[in-house]
Amino acid sequence: MKLFVRYVLLALGGLAWSCQSPIMAQNMAESDSIAVIASTDSLLAQPAPQKLNLFQKVLKYFNESNEPRPDKKFDFGIIGGPHYSSTTKLGLGIVASGTYRMRHDSLTQLSNVSIYGDATTTGFLLIGVKGNNIFPENKYRIDYDFYLYTFPSDFWGIGYDNGNNNDNKSSYNRLETIVRIDWLARLCNNLYGGITTGFNWVKGSDFTKPALLNGEPREVISTSAGLALTYDSRDFIPNAARGVYFNVRQRFFPRIFGNKHPFTRTAFIFDYYQRAWEGAIIAFDLHGEFNYGDVPWNMLASLGGSTRMRGYYEGRYRDKCLIETQLELRQHIWHRNGIAVWVGAGNVFPSFSRFDWGHTLPNYGIGYRWEFKNRVNLRLDYGFGKKGQSGFLFNINEAF
Template sequence: MKSRCLLISVFFFLSLYAKILAQEDSTKVTIPEETPDSIRKKSFLKKLVDYFGDANKNKKNKGFDFSVIGGPHYSSDTKLGLGLVAAGLYRMDRKDTVMSPSNVSLYGDVATSGFYLLGIRGNNLFPKDHFRLVYNLYFFSFPGNFWGIGYENGRNDDNKSSFKRLQNQIKVDFLIRLANNLYLGPNISFDYVAGKDFSNPDLLEGGPESTKNVGAGVALVYDSRDFLTNAFRGFYLKAEQRSYPSFLGNKYAFSRTDVIADYYHPVWKGGIVAMDFHTQLNYGDVPWTMLAPLGGSYRMRGYYEGRYRDNNLVEFQVELRQNIWRRSGATFWVGAGNVFKNFKRFDWSHTLPNYGIGYRWEFKKRVNVRLDLGFGKGEKGFMFNINEAF
């Protein structure tokens, strides 16, 4: 979620980073006599530089290591705005420095277009990693675009229509460790999407403008990653089955199967290859608000999220992540995705290409701020977010 199309000001980011590097490399010099106001101003800047300069250092004695960064951005969708991202690392057992720490991220944004977003997501690891609580909660309001349902509607530029969208989501997994790196547990979800002022309501194909969906299911996870927010090696496999039955108050009853398979491997000094496969399969009476959407800030980056949507989705991406110098890094990725109504109607010619480049700055230890520029078929988009895309 979807902190979509956020482009942080390059001037803001690079100037701040230059100050940090200057602070790290500078030698002691004699400070000329200055006025009290000037001294206070320099003192504030020094505090700011020290804040970001120390953000990625290990703080073993700190119970909760939390830092914040933000800045202006502009995109064709959200217009001029101000974005905020934050990251926190902590351990429920502070004596255990071997196990990967728990993490929490806060993300928010407000823009002149009327877009606003606030969310929180994280992974809480209990002592000895016997249990895991994985959560994502957000709400946003967005004057968005809608192309209809299916590949053919999505590829038709003339279908682009406007509507106002308010969305809230709560998703929680509680995982129990069965064996080394293997987890199983229940999950619940709540999705509320309120759409209004559709400029072309015929594209809904008779579907509702707004829906409320409550789901429950089970997830099986194998996770051998060395670090949750920025893995250098290991596997992550997740198979999830969730149902939205009528007895939970759903007007539209359907089921969903979701599978993720990720692999991380170092290839040379500072270089990591990361691969991600994802499929989402929906069957039953699925409203348009819960169809599988292609695009966004995590997969098929550069495509407008939801321009292509249907019952089923398959997507794959491979990314090279390279540390360049100190806390700076770069990425390059290629990928492909396909949306389809059912397997009988799957068409290889409908496969959409994807590629892009990105800049990384280590905001906290193994926690990156990322700035991505993604390209798709006739589309491109900027994304500013925290943590790797996968």
């Protein structure tokens, strides 16, 4: 995801405040008639419930936002505020999250949806929605991700050597739309299979170093379809405490779909979650992406972002192939507060025959977690990488 933001408003205030309704007393008399009068007089004598001002209402909302609500068909919450990022500078962001079941039963995994938007002083504008819709008895599921953004971006060219050269840093304006939808049916137990579809449109303009594009067009449309296989035994998708998630997608971008650049892509994700000591979760992530054919510049595998290799500028290192991994410790500290620390590494390369261990990039960082909804965390991460790269990231749900 493209959010590099810092959460600074209201969340901590919600940890320290709570609001309680006044308790009303009742007086009982010996006779029925006196009891009615006494009860009425008692009610009239009590002060009216305190009316909360706007600030108190906001604090009360955050204080109660993570309480489980099993009777609610759709448990939804929203949060927003100013933030600062070394990449996008000062901005105003809003993030919302909801969990629900299409049918109220204990067999069906909770579905989830997240909606987010952001605007900053650098001209970065973003709106998006992503989620996992689980059908009754887990027979079918739809995994989706959509976002539209415009951003004055930096560009270093293609390949590790170009990305590693600070002198190649250039700028351009980027307008992009990305859609990905997986349509899956349960094959057995936790195994799902189905069709994956995708659409990507990008338009780059005002390149300060257009030669780094190697003559490629600045506007590119990429449409794909393919097959997806998913194994998912996670106990809760937005914030798993145990289980395994494995996904492999084989996507095709043929000319018949309107692609001027035909190519194919194989990608996989392997995640593992395990409880450690009290309040601790160990999470492991391995991700690979391998493109073959005439791959346009914007569809190359890009290292960095809000979920992996956090702290690297997304797209500084890009090539046909990518492998990256991370190991994260998530520790609950007190009430709704927690921390996370991680280490990771990644490598971009044009083909397996040209893979170079010396081009492996390190990554590490630390983050703060605040439980916004029940088991749904807001996260503020600060990641570090090679050549002094670092950055704040603010998002909802865990990175993986």
